[in-house]
Amino acid sequence: MSYTMGEIEITELRKLTTFIQEKFDYNFKDYAMSSFRRRIKRMLDLYKLQTVDELIHILNTKEGFFEEFVSELTVNVTEMFRDPTFWRVLREHIIPNIMLNHNKISIWHAGCSSGEEIVSMSIVLDEMGILDKAKIVATDIDRSIIAKAKEARYPLKHMEVNRKNYLRYQGKYSLEKYYTEVGSEAVINKALLENVSYRKHDLVQGSVFSKFDLVLCRNVMIYFNQTLQNQVLHRLHESLFKYGYLVIGSKESLIWCDIAHKFIVVNNEEKIYKKIKD
Amino acid sequence: MVKEIHLTNKYKAVVIGGSAGSFQPMVQILSSIPREFPLPIFLCLHRLKHVRHGFVEALSIKSQKDIIEPMDKESIKKGVVYLAPANYHMAVELGNSVSLNTEELINNSRPAIDITFESAAYVYRDKLIGILLSGANKDGAVGMQKIKYRKGLTIIQDIEESMINAMPLAAKNIVEIDYELKVDEIIAFLLKLNKIYQQ
Incomplete structure (x- = not known):
């Protein structure tokens, strides 16, 4: 269960959003941080990464990965006739x-x-x-x-x-x-x-x-x-x-x-x- | 037991989670806390997703506290009790607000206790008190782990006393819980805490 304690700090999230803004021109810095942090944590677990820096590295080097990132980041849970x-x-x-x-x-x-x-x-x-x-x-x-x-x-x-x-x-x-x-x-x-x-x-x-x-x-x-x-x-x-x-x-x-x-x-x-x- | 607990006024918030068998304890706790109890309290109780009304009212009947289901990004106020609304997760946000979201069910639940606890632990660190009551699944266990990791205080309802003890037990199995208390003792604990703040 050690991975559950791999907590992400706010400074790391800032670094990530700044990087994305500069490289891909997408603005995530004004996303609600509690949820954004959880999505990023989920992604680290999914791709078996240890740190946000590793994620930045992949975003920087792997062609086409950004679209996948956006897809994983977005919450896509809904229902027909919700409410x-x-x-x-x-x-x-x-x-x-x-x-x-x-x-x-x-x-x-x-x-x-x-x-x-x-x-x-x-x-x-x-x-x-x-x-x-x-x-x-x-x-x-x-x-x-x-x-x-x-x-x-x-x-x-x-x-x-x-x-x-x-x-x-x-x-x-x-x-x-x-x-x-x-x-x-x-x-x-x-x-x-x-x-x-x-x-x-x-x-x-x-x-x-x-x-x-x-x-x-x-x-x-x-x-x-x-x-x-x-x-x-x-x-x-x-x-x-x-x-x-x-x-x-x-x-x-x-x-x-x-x-x-x-x-x-x-x-x-x-x-x-x-x-x-x- | 409560007499032995050493308390200070460093705490900034209380989170309470519960599921099956937690309604009565919750009503007891809320009806015993005086109106001037200064800390915000975040409640995450498992509930039916399509019943949007009635829960706050039921919890409020015997309580002197203001109990509300917050809107997304509502500011956190001293002494207010925030109840996670139906079909939303409730999280504490940096910058003193509550945020809601519709992410995946966790432990088959939305609201999920783990989300409320984990986000509160992140924001309040060692200044958080987490209380986990009776329930039938393992939601809240990871949340308690996070609270402990951030050096907050962890309390579970007495395993014998819990109507359904799976939930406090699940937490006990993965975290070194600070205190295992009966509902009366949880109330005594909160009253003692209140006294420190009123001094």
């Missing part, structure tokens, strides 16, 4: 509100991970009969996870949680309607995801690339410190049409961001905000 009550509010209030004045809807999943949230959204829209009116953009910092999201194949053993969430969401049918079992995987029906476009995008350093009626960025900013949360919120704000909606995770808050006053709280329980000022 079922949120999805009900979305179906009953938010989407109908957007559709009052529009005959189409544009949605951005910022930090889409392996795509479970996109599947959930598509099912919601499909069951509302407006899937063909939707333009969905899904982005993530991790190229390999986007590929996974695109494939939309999920281990059958994960589907139990997803089915339970769907039941709590009180969907029209059963989740099985939307996938086919192939071997040990649930393969999501391709037609469901026809209106989704995927792209690699870094919330921290990427630019504002479009405007949306609805932006979902749930449990993504929790990996950032407050400085970075604030900065990212500016980007999300710019990416919303006036009176568009922003959704964050159920335990996230905007109150300490300097542009909090440009939003109003639509649903505090589910952390749904509406942009009221440009």
Whole structure:
């Protein structure tokens, strides 16, 4: 068990983030340190490395390793219909509100991970009969996870949680309607995801690339410190049409961001905000 | 036993973990600590992931303390009790705030005691008191190890008294625990600690 005591010090993390910034132009220095440290520790264990310096050495010398690093660093744990009550509010209030004045809807999943949230959204829209009116953009910092999201194949053993969430969401049918079992995987029906476009995008350093009626960025900013949360919120704000909606995770808050006053709280329980000022 | 424990006012925080069989002890502890108890307390108790409400309320009924489920990056205040919310891990962040995350389940749990304990040990070092109560798996054992490694104080609930002793036992098996105490003794310990701070 000696490896569990190979503790990483904050100075080593600073050295790593500085190196990455200089070499790859990615900014990790404003990530929430407790989680960042644990991810790095996990990576040292995975690659059987003793020190952060060894990790830096590999990053510096091994071609293509950085992408793998980003992939390991990013937390890609999610579920379909996570927080079922949120999805009900979305179906009953938010989407109908957007559709009052529009005959189409544009949605951005910022930090889409392996795509479970996109599947959930598509099912919601499909069951509302407006899937063909939707333009969905899904982005993530991790190229390999986007590929996974695109494939939309999920281990059958994960589907139990997803089915339970769907039941709590009180969907029209059963989740099985939307996938086919192939071997040990649930393969999501391709037609469901026809209106989704995927792209690699870094919330921290990427630019504002479009405007949306609805932006979902749930449990993504929790990996950032407050400085970075604030900065990212500016980007999300710019990416919303006036009176568009922003959704964050159920335990996230905007109150300490300097542009909090440009939003109003639509649903505090589910952390749904509406942009009221440009 | 508590009489013999030598205490100082160097401590900055308390972390408490528990699972099956820890609810009653937890209520007892929280109802016995006076409102002026100065240290922040971080609670990580295993709980159902889809039940977001009711837990804080249940723990608060008999307690004089402010018990909250923090928002991500909420500032840590003296004397407040922070309960890890459903389906999130709760960590202590350098710079005096609490952070939440949705990383993988650990020991089949989210929130996981190991994460709360380990992050608190990292931040508070030898100024942390870790208490592990009854429970049915081994979550918290590695966390206790980290607290010990940083020279904090480690306490487990008495093995005989624990309704389900797998959890305190798992910690005992890998760490040289400082004290094994009955719930009444844990309370006496915390009251004694409080007295030192009120002097």
